Amino acid sequence: MKYLHTMIRVGDLDRSLHFFCDILGLKEVRRTENEKGRYTLVYLAAPADLAGAAQSGAPTIELTYNWDEREYAGGRNFGHLAFAVDNIYEVCDRLQKAGVTINRPPRDGHMAFVRTPDAISIELLQEGEPLEPAEPWASAQNVGAW
Ligand SMILES: C[C@@H](O)C(=O)SC[C@H](NC(=O)CC[C@H](N)C(=O)O)C(=O)NCC(=O)O
Numbered sequence: 001m002k003y004l005h006t007m008i009r010v011g012d013l014d015r016s017l018h019f020f021c022d023i024l025g026l027k028e029v030r031r032t033e034n035e036k037g038r039y040t041l042v043y044l045a046a047p048a049d050l051a052g053a054a055q056s057g058a059p060t061i062e063l064t065y066n067w068d069e070r071e072y073a074g075g076r077n078f079g080h081l082a083f084a085v086d087n088i089y090e091v092c093d094r095l096q097k098a099g100v101t102i103n104r105p106p107r108d109g110h111m112a113f114v115r116t117p118d119a120i121s122i123e124l125l126q127e128g129e130p131l132e133p134a135e136p137w138a139s140a141q142n143v144g145a146w
């Protein structure tokens with residue numbers, strides 16, 4: 001048995017691809033269009049997982065875009081998607097410059113939370129040891145819940 005993917009429904013496919021690919025750095029590995037079901041599935045992989053995702057489809061995020069649905073109520077039963085990053089300060093800088101709210105800043109050089117355009121929580125964890133506290137993040141305050 002192996003882990004394959006996490007599926008999330010997105011109300012605006014382009015906005016979600018801009019968030020996950022252009023800003024966060026994931027890569028599209030494949031997509032399928034279903035005319036009958038009126039939906040598109042797009043599979044995204046983190047750069048370090050590309051070889052595995054291309055070969056076996058794992059591990060990926062499966063974006064489900066229903067052509068006739070724009071809004072999804074957020075269930076508390078779903079928590080977050082977590083990624084290990086090379087430099088959490090650089091990623092949070094890039095996200096913030098792109099207009100993404102940093103709900104839980106990486107004050108400790110280790111962990112941050114942001115949300116996707118559909119308000120899905122994304123956890124960012126520093127690969128390896130935490131970085132030294134550094135401004136502006138060391139004094140940044142939480143923004144809302146994550
Ligand atoms: C290909 C495989 O990884 C899938 O997950 S397809 C599963 C299938 N998805 C859909 O039908 C997408 C459109 C549908 N309107 C939806 O929003 O899910 C499915 O069975 N989905 C139901 C589910 O609970 O995931």
Ligand code: NI
Nearest residue numbers: 005006007062
């Ligand atoms: Ni699936």
